[in-house]
Amino acid sequence: GAGVSQSPRYKVAKRGQDVALRCDPISGHVSLFWYQQALGQGPEFLTYFQNEAQLDKSGLPSDRFFAERPEGSVSTLKIQRTQQEDSAVYLCASSLRRSGGADEQFFGPGTRLTVL
Amino acid sequence: LAKTTQPISMDSYEGQEVNITCSHNNIATNDYITWYQQFPSQGPRFIIQGYKTKVTNEVASLFIPADRKSSTLSLPRVSLSDTAVYYCLPLAGNMLTFGGGTRLMVKP
Numbered sequence: 001g002a003g004v005s006q007s008p009r010y011k012v013a014k015r016g017q018d019v020a021l022r023c024d025p026i027s028g029h030v031s032l033f034w035y036q037q038a039l040g041q042g043p044e045f046l047t048y049f050q051n052e053a054q055l056d057k058s059g060l061p062s063d064r065f066f067a068e069r070p071e072g073s074v075s076t077l078k079i080q081r082t083q084q085e086d087s088a089v090y091l092c093a094s095s096l097r098r099s100g101g102a103d104e105q106f107f108g109p110g111t112r113l114t115v116l
Numbered sequence: 117l118a119k120t121t122q123p124i125s126m127d128s129y130e131g132q133e134v135n136i137t138c139s140h141n142n143i144a145t146n147d148y149i150t151w152y153q154q155f156p157s158q159g160p161r162f163i164i165q166g167y168k169t170k171v172t173n174e175v176a177s178l179f180i181p182a183d184r185k186s187s188t189l190s191l192p193r194v195s196l197s198d199t200a201v202y203y204c205l206p207l208a209g210n211m212l213t214f215g216g217g218t219r220l221m222v223k224p
Contacts, residue, residue, distance in 0.1 A: 035212075042217050045211050
């Protein structure tokens with residue numbers, strides 16, 4: 001594909017449900033990032049992968065959040081036992097190179113999660 | 117991480133030049149200055165990046181003074197489609213740290 005794709009675009013979950021959000025990065029991009037964006041705010045970093053290795057997960061807000069990228073391409077962000085405060089847009093981004101240097105990140109359209 | 121300060125919002129009219137200034141007083145030596153644009157219901161999009169002096173591309177210009185404590189994004193002759201949120205980010209390594217951004221409204 002031409003860009004980063006995310007699915008689903010919209011997800012409504014009942015409080016306590018588990019959700020899985022998928023990201024398909026640009027083919028060949030080494031680095032992959034997840035961000036959380038609350039309404040009216042800038043995106044906030046959650047976690048970073050270089051190929052299949054999760055090198056930074058310092059932004060994950062709790063142990064209910066888990067991300068993986070097992071084959072170094074597609075990534076899944078999983079949220080267990082969702083809470084209302086998890087309602088946000090979850091953005092995925094990819095970049096071509098490894099860590100180090102100011103590399104352009106390409107963002108997907110995001111998944112809007114609403115927890116009722 | 118360098119803290120950034122930029123206007124919360126700006127209004128402009130079609131055809132005008134818009135300058136958005138961002139202050140980043142404690143920028144690190146190896147930080148680049150990067151600007152992203154975000155439209156509603158879309159992910160942010162890279163606009164321009166620089167280290168010092170002036171950088172120009174087909175979309176915008178970026179002016180960075182010698183002390184690098186601020187930067188100015190210049191959008192020539194804006195159109196209605198430039199209505200968006202603009203984020204200034206000092207960047208070193210990979211992690212992008214977004215602030216609140218500047219909400220630019222272009223009016224006809």
